[in-house]
Amino acid sequence: MIHLTTPISEEEILGLHAGDAVQLSGIATTGRDAAHKYMVEKLIEAPRPLPPADQKLYDELRSFLRGGAIYHCGPILRNDEGRWSFVSSGPTTSIRDEIYQDKVIAAFGLRVVIGKGGMGPRTLEACKRYKAVFLHGIGGAGVYNAASVAEVLDVFKKEEFGLPEAFWKIRFDRFTGIVTMDAHGKSLHDDLAREFDRNFANVIKSG
C-alpha cells in the first residue's frame, strides 16, 4: 500500500501506476454533478469579472485544492451542535463529470480525482498533461469510507445544491483506493474493456 499526503507533488504522481493500491491523507473537497457544472460554467469559463461571491469561492477552492483531491461523493452527514461529520460516504459514478473534469483538473491544479467506474479519454489526457491520477474508491462501502474522513473543515453551496451535492471541505486520514488511470496515459478501464469484449463474444457464441 502506497501512502500519499496532500499537497502531492508531480514526482509523487509520476511514481504511481494503474493498479497501485493507495491510502490518501490530507485536504480534499467533495464535488459531484452540480459542483462540476458550477465550477466550469460559473467559475472557470464565466465572463470576467466574476460576481464577488463566485470570485470568493473560486479563490477559496484554489487555495486548498492545488496538489489536492476532488472526491465524487454525495455523503450522509450528522450535525452535532453545529459540528458536521460523515456518517456514510463513498464514490459515485464518475463518468457523468467527463465533460467537465479536464477543465477542473487544469484550473485547480488537482492531483487526484476520486470516484468510481473510471473516466473517459478527456480526463485521461488531462491526467497525463497536468500530472494527476484517477483513484478508484470502494463503491458502496459507505461506513468504511466515512471512517477515513477525519474532519469536516467547511462547506460551500450547501443551501443551493443540497447536502449530497455541496462542496464539503474535508481532511482524509488514509482513504483507500486503487489507481486505475495514471499520469502515464494508462487506463486500467480501457485495458479491461477490451478483455470484457473478448469474453463477451465467447460467451455469446457459446449459445
Add this chain to the structure above:
Amino acid sequence: MKSTAEWIDSKAFKEAVFELVRMAACELPADVEKALSDARSAEEPGSSAELTLSLFLKNIAMAKERQGPVCQDTGLPIFFINHPEGVSMRQIIRVCQDAAAWATTKQYLRHNAVDSVTGKNSGNNIGEGFPAVTFTEWDEPAIEMALILKGGGSENVSGQYSIPYAPLDAGRDLEGVRRVVLDAVRKAEGKGCPPGILGVCIGGDRGGGYMESKHQLLRRLDDIHTDPALAELESRILSDANRLGIGPLGLGGKTTLLGVKIGKLHRVPASYFVTISYMCWVCRRRSIRIEPDGTWRITG
C-alpha cells in the same frame, strides 16, 4: 378490535415501518453477505478483487455495528405492500412517507428526493412518487411490507430491450433473452457496483416489465424458480456473466453477478420486451409482517 384505519395509524405500526427502513439501510440480508463472503474465497489471493470484497465485508460489519447506512446512496425507497381487503392505500402511503422522513432525520437515509424541474432537494425524502409504494391485495389478515432501497448508480445501468435485437442476433426465445441480459451486464461494467443481482422480466409492456423486474429483486439469492425453464435460464446467465471477467467494481475478477432472478408476464403478439433491473452488491432488501394486533416481526 380496532378498525383498520386505527391499526395503521397506531404508534406500533409506524414504529414497525421506521424499523424496516432502518434495517434496510444498515443491515444487509444474510444471504447477500454469505454470497459476498463465498465470492471472496473464490477470488485469487492478493488480487484487487479479493481486496475489494474484503473491504465490502468489513463495511457490512461496520455498518451493522455503528448503525450507519451500508452505502451513502440510499436510493429510491420502494415499498411492496401485501394487504388485506379494506386497507386505505393513501393511508399506507402516508405512513411510508412519514417513516422515510423520520429515518432521514436519523441519518438512515440520505436527502435523496430532487425536484426534476427546479433541482431542489426536498430534504426529507418525500416527493412526487417518492418513496414509491406498490400494492397487492391478499387473503391474509396481516400486512406484509417489503422494502428495497434502489441506488441511482445501479438504476442508471438498468435497461430494456425489444427483441428481436439485431446487433446480437437475439430472437424471440430464451436464447435471445440470454444474449440481451448478458449485453446489459457487459455494458454496465463497473458502473452498477458489481457484483450485482439482476431482476429480469420477460414480456409485459414497458412499464409493467420494469415493475416485475423490481419484484424479482425481492427473491432470496438461494430461491430456485418453480418453472424449470426459467430456473435453468437463471443459472445459465449467472454462470455466463461470471465468465465476463468484470469482477467486483469492474476492476477485473471472477465474480460479476451474485444472482439472476427472472419473472414473466404475458405480452401482446407484437411485443417482446426483456427488462433488466440491476441491483448493486449493496442489495438492501428487507421485509416485515405486521399483525392486526399491532405485533410485528422481521420476515426477511
